[in-house]
Amino acid sequence: MSLLQIVLRSLRQHLLSTGITAFSIALASGLLMSVWVVKDQARENFTGVDSGFDGVFGARGSKLQLVLNSIFHLEASPGNLSWEQYRLIAADRRIASAVPIAVGDNFRGYRLVGVTTNLFGIEYREGKKYAVRDGYLFNPERKQAVVGSFAAERLKWKVGDTFRPYHGLIFDENKQHPDEYVVSGIMEPSNTPADRVIWIPITGLQNMAGHDAETATDVSAVLVKLRGTSGMMMNQEINLQGNVMTFAWPIAQIMGQLFNKIAPVEMVLRAVALLVALVAAGSILASIYNSMNERRREIAILRALGARRSTIFSVVVLEASGIAALGAVAGFGVYFVIMSIAAWFIRKETGIVLNPLELQPVMAWAPLAMLGLGALAGLVPAAKAYRTDVAENLTPIS
């Protein structure tokens, strides 16, 4: 009977405590991987999403707010630009393309964004343009809407359905507009925040019944693609020397600053996850150590049969490692459950899509770390087993 078989018998014999301890390791390993992957993928996605634009022009204010509002469709708009300002931006020779957007309405929490049809000519990712999956693009002259795939799925909308928007960015059922819109198309999923948006003609949003007539031509922001490397110069010109508008550029850097600001929170989360891993390793130690008293006789029998102290030591360390290995494997299941829920929630709230199946370094080092911690935790009970007195524990001495 090999050492491994002896270890397996022992694990089988203490099935309940093995199961419970392995489960705690699985939770720790799964949590560790989830925290790392959510953090890394969220940063990668938030700083990687620019919807195909280099920068955003908006009212004087926070660049971050401007980006969150116009690219991620999350924040309130810092203010408006006039149509004339939009035209000046669009006419600037350093601007390759400019797309004005207007926000201010929603349908059951899903944001309506007024936009011109040239949005659909922009590559939001290399070789990828926003496309209509079912139906057709809205007619700028009509009350028609093209709905992002996620919003359409959640609202259970199909082409031809009608709806009446609500005023404001936060859903309030008492603030419904009388205007009725028809769903003209459902968009292809883009795995970007655009999937959560109900796109309507910009004039529709500007002229929605109940909106201020004086601001009927204003826009919330202008998304731009630049020609060449003019961003630095425009940043100097608009942000540092001017006082009329804000030019949020480059988008990735602005989002990166957000993550740098919340870095301490991430560190705390990571520390908590590591602490959970240590506690789980401690549970292996406690579980096996506590069983040592009842196993002294068993160890003495093995010794009497010729097992060396080092063999007993190895059996206990291997047993602890075995529990950790079981937990580490089951940890992938826990990881997948946590990540599925987290990814669903993050997509629902932000439109950012996380991929639980994408391989990350943490998926290798976290299980290995749990295995190492398990083996380390096994050293203490193994030392106790090593010291077990055979004659004392074998049988009553006469």
Added chain:
Amino acid sequence: MLLTIENLRKSYGTPDGSVQAVVDVPVFSLDTAQQMALCGTSGSGKTTFLNLIAGILKPDAGRIELDGCAISDASEAGRDRLRARTIGYIFQTFNLLQGYTCIENVLLGMSFGPGADRRRARGLLERVGLGQRLDHFPRQLSTGQQQRVAVARALANRPKLVLADEPTGNLDPASAAESLGLIHETCLENGAALLLVSHDREVLGQFDNVRDLAEINRAAACPSAGEARS
């Protein structure tokens, strides 16, 4: 000679700080395949004596030579190795591992010595009448059957010496007689010497060669010595 012992001494500290001799054997020997019973009352140091021979305990002084190897001078690992290859041990309380089936218990007896041999393990269990109980756990067996598994396990590593410590102490008279007969026979069949200790007259009556432990162990002659370890 298979086993020779000279001037063997083992003492334990007592709660009052003094040292009490438990085993003090000037000379003892056992021949290859010889079967001998030692008569010893409770507290006569018989388990300590067997544990010294098995290398489980290290003597304070003296020499134990088993099959040409000085077990008393060997390191702990060396004694473990010698025990695994040369000695089979039958305990009064059987000492079967409860989480292992009958055949696994026997295989375990081979694991630290020559290596597991499933065919031999099965053959031994069939020999002791448990061919139909190979995959039973000890708790599923009667005490007599458990003792038979212990006998099979003791013989698993083809030992040259089988030590039996009150092997029938937990059995009813009928099972004890049957078990003892089995130990006799299987040791003979396997060419193993048998050294059995017991205080039971019925058991001792089945041996031609019976010696009183008090005659061998000078420490057992002193009553306080035995009581110190009972």
